[in-house]
Amino acid sequence: MLRTEAAHTLAVMGKYSVLLGGQRHSFSDLKTVLACASPQRSGDSLAGLAAESNEQRVAARYVLADIPLKTFLNEAIVPYEDDEVTRLIVDSHDAEAFGPVSHMTVGQFRDWLLSYDATTERLIRLAPGLTPEMVAAVSKIMRNHDLIAVAAKCRVVTAFRSTIGLPGRLASRLQPNHPTDDPAGIAGSTLDGLMFGMGDAVIGINPATDNVQACVTLIDMLDRLRQRFDIPTQSCVLSHVTTSIAAIERGAPLDLVFQSIAGTEAANRGFGIDLAVLAEAQEAALSLKRGTVGDNVMYFETGQGAALSAGAHRGVDQQTVETRAYAVARAFKPLLVNTVVGFIGPEYLYDSKQIIRAGLEDHFCAKLLGVPMGVDVCYTNHAEADQDDMDTLMFLLVSAGTNFLITVPGSDDVMLNYQSLAYHDVVSLRHLFNKPPAPEFEAWLGRMGMLDEAGHLPPPDAAAPAARRFLEYQD
Known part of the structure; x- marks a missing residue:
């Protein structure tokens, strides 16, 4: 988990806020947390979405790690009413497949993916229960090594x-x-x-x-x-x-x-x-x-x-x-x-x-x-x-x-x-x-x-x- 004594929980500081290094970092919505937690890249800077500093990027990752995966089922980053991709994501979500990880936060999900419990067979069964936003979120708090280790266990034939x-x-x-x-x-x-x-x-x-x-x-x-x-x-x-x-x-x-x-x-x-x-x-x-x-x-x-x-x-x-x-x-x-x-x-x-x-x-x-x-x-x-x-x-x-x-x-x-x-x-x-x-x-x-x-x-x-x-x- 991305958690230290210096990082207060979301419940203490507000929905998308964290106290880090004596400074409070607040993010307006889930979409902003995701954007600021991303590794630096020129496209996000071009769009005005990137974190303003490495400290803000780290703070966003602390916040992201504490967000329950269920949040992504309740807070659409692109409105359901005017985007058919969002409707596809929501309407095709498999709640039964999601069940084994539904209690987890993003940080807990990362830890589970890297564990021996996350076998190839379990990852195959889990896939229909995951939304793109959940998967993007967990990737943002993973090192390159983590991305490789988990992907190597995934199989799509x-x-x-x-x-x-x-x-x-x-x-x-x-x-x-x-x-x-x-x-x-x-x-x-x-x-x-x-x-x-x-x-x-x-x-x-x-x-x-x-x-x-x-x-x-x-x-x-x-x-x-x-x-x-x-x-x-x-x-x-x-x-x-x-x-x-x-x-x-x-x-x-x-x-x-x-x-x-x-x-x-x-x-x-x-x-x-x-x-x-x-x-x-x-x-x-x-x-x-x-x-x-x-x-x-x-x-x-x-x-x-x-x-x-x-x-x-x-x-x-x-x-x-x-x-x-x-x-x-x-x-x-x-x-x-x-x-x-x-x-x-x-x-x-x-x-x-x-x-x-x-x-x-x-x-x-x-x-x-x-x-x-x-x-x-x-x-x-x-x-x-x-x-x-x-x-x-x-x-x-x-x-x-x-x-x-x-x-x-x-x-x-x-x-x-x-x-x-x-x-x-x-x-x-x-x-x-x-x-x-x-x-x-x-x-x-x-x-x-x-x-x-x-x-x-x-x-x-x-x-x-x-x-x-x-x-x-x-x-």
Whole structure:
């Protein structure tokens, strides 16, 4: 617990007040406590929500630690009446699942999460009883080590043609973007990634243009490639959800529906979506019945700062409003969710310290809520970060049990102009941590002659038979 003799209880000092170091710190409401308790980051400063000093930040954490978890069920930080994300959170709350921790404060919840009693099985059962605000709150009083230790106990397993999130596995998204959506260029990058064993989570393209015909062309190309080599994975063209719906109506062989989401109704409107259109897309994709080992058909992307950049954060700090997006994701049983942790820019996460912390927060909060979270370990070139910092984050996330990581050719996305992880980064992580890809995909790599006797992926030039088959591919 975050408690000392110098910190009076809330009952003595008022609802959201504390006496610390001889000075009283008072906070007007729950939303303010959450914002001031957040680790320092540029986005909250930009929004005028950050703590004014480190002392105020520590005081807010003392206050937060003493708040009962039940408070978050009774005090909405975004009003129920005018926000459908809040209504989703409240109306879908599972009181029975919440029961085992319902008597706890935020600080007691932290201690329990770090205890031996908080087993994987109990955390899975607990997830429907937690709200995003509860989870965001507890993350704010946890060290990076705590976030990793608890997330490593969380497990969220999903499936379509491959099974993602199994213990002891590390999946990857193969991201073969091209600045002009040239199918030949995308196919070349895809084949290159497959020879490194990438793509068991998804082969996912961010299209340079978002129109139905371009989307259908790329979906068709990826599906022909998948069928040609009998690859047990799924593809996705990351167009707007309405474009995917239109592609399905045209008969495109679509596997996953993609959409960026956020934590307020207003921010989602900025993306051109609401919960109803997501439900329509999920129903359309399910109707195709293309999955072989599961039917999780949705893919969502999030990132701290999205709501603030749209002017739709409703006065909520960026980490808490980000966590609310995971309630949206959870409602649609996605195969994959990932945070693009450093993509939005230094206006929201200024440097590597903030990016690393945000990546661990996002992963922890999502997994605790029962969301199948992966991470795009990334940064933009005008942030105070470099590839060494991304190396640090990727190792921390694998220790924390991330479901998947995103990989691009040479760690440099030539279409989106940002830095991510390279194919060989995930190869090295799999070998070092002894975490092979999804089982269906691992078996396929073996059938293709791309694994050595120990089950490791050798350098591409050692996988001569598969390489020849790939290089002979013409379409």
